[in-house]
Amino acid sequence: MPGGWPHRPLHRVTPDPRAESRLTRTTPPKELQVDLSKVDLFTADGLRVLLALRDAAKLRHVPVVLLGPSPAVNRLLQANGTHERFTTRTATTVSTAVDPALNHLRHRTKTGQWTPTGRDRAALTALLPRLEWADPAHLPRSAPTAERATRMQAAAAALATAALATRGELAELLAQYATALAHIENDPAQPSVTTPAVLNDAGDALRRLIAFLEVAAHP
Structure with a gap:
């Protein structure tokens, strides 16, 4: 052979x-x-x-x-x-879809070109607990894939709501995350979409966003 x-x-x-x-x-x-x-x-x-x-x-x-x-x-x-x-x-992950926008706004924040308004901080303060709950890292390792995907869907809904409550670049960033996470299916009939690799990538991307928003909400 x-x-x-x-x-x-x-x-x-x-x-x-x-x-x-x-x-x-x-x-x-x-x-x-x-x-x-x-x-x-x-x-x-x-x-x-x-x-x-x-x-x-x-x-x-x-x-x-x-x-x-x-x-x-x-x-x-x-x-x-x-x-x-x-x-x-071509493989498109949540990270590749949102990281450029996050990195751009992070840079503008560090250089003083962007600062959140009082309205932005209020919206982020309300948003962060919902994103923390949605983070699959807080679930036990034995949690079903469908449950992890459901939490990503919940994060997408929360982000879409927050995007409407904010303005400018922050609103655009939150909307991009909402769109990317909304593509993660929690339908067991779509097993290829809810692979552990897809959910792990989405969770990593979500945690990077949370870290940035926590600083923005409480400068």
Whole structure:
């Protein structure tokens, strides 16, 4: 078995029953997303898993989308011609969506170009407890993924309300966070959207925002 390749053709691999059972719901997901943006080592075993997942999803007419395949993934997909079997899409996380705006306003704050108004501080004082509650770090590690996602949805709603109560750059920042977090699904029929990696990234982004807002609310 030179190079670690399997004896049998890849397209004949039997789909994983666990992956197939996930797709036997009454209402299947619109698509299955597989984030491969941080994969450093990708071998034939990983490729077989992807192809098995694709075969199981195809039975339910659910497309499999590869999010931001890393160079290691792309090399193997291209080498075997299997890249044509998948749809690929650039991976966009909550962090990549909001960090530029947060860093910009943080810089303007440090250089004295932006200071919160009394109205801003009042809105942030009301907002912060709701964001603290939504932070998934305060949940036990055994908490279901759906519960973590529900808290992100609650944070999005709180941020949207606060954006309406503030003005200018702060309102824009809060609105961007609200939009990014609102895309996190708490529907069990969308398991690809509520992966631990997605929620961990969202939690990290939320905590960075909380740290900044605590300073802004109590200068």
